[in-house]
Amino acid sequence: MDSRTVKRLLKALAVVAIALVALFLILRTPDTDPKAMRAKYAQSPSQFVTLDSGERVHLRDEGPRSGVPIVLLHGSNADLHTWQPWVEQLARIHRVIRFDQRGHGLTGPAPDGDYSRNAFAADVERVADALELDRFVLAGNSMGGGIALEFALAHPDRLAGLVLVDAGGAPQTEKAKGNIGFTLARMPGTAWLIRSITPRSLIEKSLRQSVTNKAVVTDAAVDRYWELLRYPGNRQATATRFATPQTPFTEAQLAGLKVPTLIIWGERDPLIPLSSGRWLAQHIPGARIEVLPGIGHIPMEEAPEASASLLETWLTAQTPSAHPRQ
Numbered sequence: 001m002d003s004r005t006v007k008r009l010l011k012a013l014a015v016v017a018i019a020l021v022a023l024f025l026i027l028r029t030p031d032t033d034p035k036a037m038r039a040k041y042a043q044s045p046s047q048f049v050t051l052d053s054g055e056r057v058h059l060r061d062e063g064p065r066s067g068v069p070i071v072l073l074h075g076s077n078a079d080l081h082t083w084q085p086w087v088e089q090l091a092r093i094h095r096v097i098r099f100d101q102r103g104h105g106l107t108g109p110a111p112d113g114d115y116s117r118n119a120f121a122a123d124v125e126r127v128a129d130a131l132e133l134d135r136f137v138l139a140g141n142s143m144g145g146g147i148a149l150e151f152a153l154a155h156p157d158r159l160a161g162l163v164l165v166d167a168g169g170a171p172q173t174e175k176a177k178g179n180i181g182f183t184l185a186r187m188p189g190t191a192w193l194i195r196s197i198t199p200r201s202l203i204e205k206s207l208r209q210s211v212t213n214k215a216v217v218t219d220a221a222v223d224r225y226w227e228l229l230r231y232p233g234n235r236q237a238t239a240t241r242f243a244t245p246q247t248p249f250t251e252a253q254l255a256g257l258k259v260p261t262l263i264i265w266g267e268r269d270p271l272i273p274l275s276s277g278r279w280l281a282q283h284i285p286g287a288r289i290e291v292l293p294g295i296g297h298i299p300m301e302e303a304p305e306a307s308a309s310l311l312e313t314w315l316t317a318q319t320p321s322a323h324p325r326q
Helices: 003-027 034-041 080-090 117-130 143-154 180-186 200-210 219-229 234-243 251-255 274-283 304-318
Strands: 046-050 056-062 070-073 096-099 136-142 159-167 261-266 288-292
Touching: 034 219, 046 117, 056 080, 056 117, 070 080, 070 117, 070 143, 080 096, 080 304, 117 143, 136 143, 143 159, 159 274, 159 304, 180 200, 200 219, 219 234, 251 274, 261 274, 261 304, 274 288, 288 304
Parallel strands: 070 096, 070 136, 136 159, 159 261, 261 288
Antiparallel strands: 046 056, 056 096
């Protein structure tokens, strides 16, 4: 190869490099401003609580203190606002607590960088301790359901009940359809990309692919998912979390669980199929499963009244004892 050819090749490579850099700068979506996000998403009754680990957690604690405490755990890349429809119904007679988990919402990235299921479950204990909860009902959706189950196995004495809403953690024998956002996050080598390029259209499409009731995919909902994903550190946390191995629970683990358990599942969940919910119901002693016809992955948003009513009916039958520490 003569010198002229080498020079032409180098020029061509330089042009390509410049074009790629320009494309990156055009597509790049910067982090959101923390102050602006707190002003928008942390209005009353939001509060920030510092845990004994030093982590500062965004949470909401509503309802009568004489009611049964219910702690709600959101799913992957969601935040405490996903439970708003349930809170409006439940907080009339129950104390309802929800918080942005590590790497999510206004809580932001974990100081220790640990996004294992054990780390998330440890945060549940810290939040309960900070709020002086002795026993409580713990409910979780999707990723939050897997965390709730992890906590229940480690601390059954703290729980008056366990509610799994389209929960993670079961071995999946049926292939899920998934959504484009989670698919990209799981692909090797994409971590650097999702830390910088997360177009709003991708978030909207992912949300649409997760639900069957498309009415919940409002402009405000898409903006919230998109803006809080871009809260400083949350995109890196997402990449780290998806790269962290998550081992499914086993039959042997669940066989010894002695916590009253309600399982609520969307019949048409495209992310975690109903077969996973039935597997959990089969292997958790005494578990009751309720299936919502035609509903997808987020029942508390897609069918709030029906799903919350299932919980209330079950709570009335269980009459669990839960109260603050004396």
